Amino acid sequence: MIFDINPDISQAETLSSEFYTDEKFFRESKEKIFARSWQLVGTTDEIDNIKPFTILENFLDEPILITKSGKKLNCLSNVCTHRGKLLIDESCKANGIRCGYHGRRFDLTGKFLSMPEFENVKNFPSEKDNLPKLAFDTFGKLLFVSVNPSAKFEEFFAPVYECLSWVNWKDLKFSAEKSREYFVNAHWALYCENYLEGFHIPFVHQSLNAVVDYDSYATETFRFAILQTGFAKSGDNAFAFDQKIAALYFFVFPNLMLNFYPWGLSVNIVKPLETDLTRISYLTFVSDETKLNKGAGADLSRVEFEDQAVVEAVQKGINSRFYDKGRYSPTREQGTHHFHRLIAEFMNI
Ligand code: FES
Ligand SMILES: [Fe+2]
Structure with a gap:
């Protein structure tokens, strides 16, 4: 020890x-x-359609995307599964994600859709071609993400929920x-x-x-x-x-x-x-x-x-x-x- x-x-x-x-x-x-912990990346108010974040810039430096498909939020890796280019630089509105390097496409849940010039590639596409999903959760309007959670979000935040059930998040501007x-x-x-x-x-x-x-x-x-x-x-x-x-x-x-x-x-x-x-x-x-x-x-x-x-x-x-x-x-x-x-x-x- x-x-x-x-x-x-x-x-x-x-x-x-x-x-x-x-x-x-x-x-x-x-x-x-x-x-292994839960990091606050932003608020749900900021999420319109697709928004990139970096988890703890200049330290963990993990590039992620929060996307909204319908009412559902997704938290995805912002790194293309082909050769690793960052996918999205700034907040934008789109129905899907297309990599600016060689045109690989994903839907808003991170699922691989298509890729030019890959017709003869064996065992392709596979699960590994989808964008990795990260664990995320919310407390009020605060949005938390974990790279590799050591325990569930509830385990970290249960006492906060219990003690602060009276908080009206709509009033907090x-x-x-x-x-x-x-x-x-x-x-x-x-x-x-x-x-x-x-x-x-x-x-x-x-x-x-x-x-x-x-x-x-x-x-x-x-x-x-x-x-x-x-x-x-x-x-x-x-x-x-x-x-x-x-x-x-x-x-x-x-x-x-x-x-x-x-x-x-x-x-x-x-x-x-x-x-x-x-x-x-x-x-x-x-x-x-x-x-x-x-x-x-x-x-x-x-x-x-x-x-x-x-x-x-x-x-x-x-x-x-x-x-x-x-x-x-x-x-x-x-x-x-x-x-x-x-x-x-x-x-x-
Ligand atoms: S790195 Fe994204 S398509 Fe090549
Ligand atoms: Fe003090």
């Missing part, structure tokens, strides 16, 4: 710093962690203007594990600490997800359905954050680029504009910069010859502990 995290948090030590610093583990995490991208000079997992504990709130986020009640901050762990609940100091900044809750922070392994605030939803996707460089996409969906600048969901860019500064300082620290592992607070770091256990589980296969 390369990584070993004791299930008993009171005895456990954190993940060894090699995981974050060694290029080899970064490369291995592509297939072992990311290819995507705002391009309020969406952002940030670059952090740190390993992707350092960014996630900082997010997974509220322990640092009083030390790092003064403005957030003023509206969220630190003592009642709660963490719940599930098979592949972690839920943190921030309780409001005042009812003004809480959800209508529960006057005590200021924010629900859902994390789905390995890199998705679904942050629900009384104004709507902020989806953060953590995208690895290099061992010490990560892109964070913030997608903003607003349901109630009037609550935008209040409570735990106000001033998110300030909170983001505070987190970035602290995570970048950890990145520098873990490169030290004198640091390898630490210990966990059993009352405040259950989320980080669970995340490290999942990393170890996926990396040890």
